[in-house]
Amino acid sequence: MRTLPFLVIAALILVGGLFLPQFVGNPYYFFAGYVVLQYVVIATGWNILGGYAGYINFGTSAFFGAGVYVAAFLIKAFGAPLPVQILAAGVVGMLLGVATGYLTLRIQGVYFSIATVALVVVLETLIHNIDYLGGASGMQTIAPPAPAWFGGQTQYVFCAMLVLAVVAVVAARFIERSWIGRSLRAIKASEPAAEACGVPTLSMKLVACAISGAIIAIAGAPYAYYASHVDPLSAFSLTIGLNALAMPLIGGTRSWIGPVIGALLLASVQQIATVTISSEFNILAVGIVLIAFVVLAPEGILGLIADLKEKLRRRGARP
């Protein structure tokens, strides 16, 4: 997609979404839409490190949870408005990304992934032991009221998440097409070769960690507003980490649109399943779909589309 049409579509989605509360009355749609958009942000953030640079982060929920608790802290301590919470969560997520990256990126491949799992345990244990943030039982987060224009709390966080999703996707697309994306893909293909081409691999991986961490953490920030209650179990939930991994893999990790497709698809199915079947079915569904894709379509939906195009082209070329 060319840049101008892309930006026009992004702007239309943004404006359309922001006016949605004026036309749609039922808050449930915003409730469900919030979750879907949250996963668009998470999957997009994950893909910058996991998809472009090839460093699989199993600890997404650590960054998400950090965002949740930064917001919760700011609400309790200062009654801070949502935009401040989001910005603060982004900064904390970025710092957390750099710190984790600095400690773990010298180890390559699977060891990095294992270290990210440890990060979740460390942060969750930390929160368990901070009484101010409610410890293991969590805390109420009574946020300041939403601006009246949005018509309600849920509509407000939905719009906030929509803005974050558009910003995250635009950023991911920009990175993908810039020299940063090229360097990250070179790192994914071969670190020694990238280094021999003048790519400062460690710094570039840290940049990817910082951006990825910031995006995932901002996805967590509105949660305190959204749920009015935060606890370590849901903030550092395994489901977040699993979805963050599954959505880009199912959509396709090579391009920004892969995680978007994966997140829209999988999160929607989960929302529908939660209402119609049971909420436990979620995890099962993700597991089954993920296994199916890993086995049958390792390049995700984008890979399937590319294969299909190639087949059609060949058929067309035949006399």
Add this chain to the structure above:
Amino acid sequence: MSEPIVVIRGVEKWFGGLRALGPVDVDLKPGERLGLIGPNGSGKTTLINCLSGLFVPDKGTIVYDGRDITREPAFRRARMGIARSFQIPRPFTGMTVLENLLVPMDYLGSHERSELERADEVLASVGLAARRDAPAESLSQLELRKLELARALVTEPKVLVADEAMAGLSENEIDDVLALLMRLNDTGVAIIMIEHIMHAVMRFSQRMICLETGRIIAMGTPQDVAQDRQVQKVYFGERAGA
């Protein structure tokens, strides 16, 4: 004669209790064609990794263009003008051939029109112009070797290390790559060639070095090195006995 562009002094590299390399002293003059031979495991690639910065030597110093670069990271050496190709081609998959060349160019300057022209020139000079927009994964073995060289050349290096750039190629393809390296050398680039294909490395080199268990056992003209008794023993053992 001009000052050497690379001066390697007393370089050693240990892996655990095993000394894989050294102590080794090597000089490389600007524009020189140096052949590096030796049996498998004799330390050729280890020496090259110390020069290009993938390994930090445990002892000794490496001076490039008058600067001590012993502890400089690999990416900085690459930007200073030390380029290399890898024994096993390492294309940047998921990118086109042209994008592969843009990776090193990203760190040298902006993508102005002249930069893209430069990439196209290099692609044409190695014979990959027709494959410009092909995905890197679709290249043949010869094309992958050429891509490795093109990626090294696009930065206009002063020293190029070709690590078995001809392994697995047919005779015609070997001539092809040799001619390419010769043309490159004509532009003033010093080339270190690691090679098992003896006739190729002997034809190419002005000077040759033979490594064995991490040490230099012979140095001189290709003829001298090939006729050296020790070299014949370790390297051409079977042929000398025949």
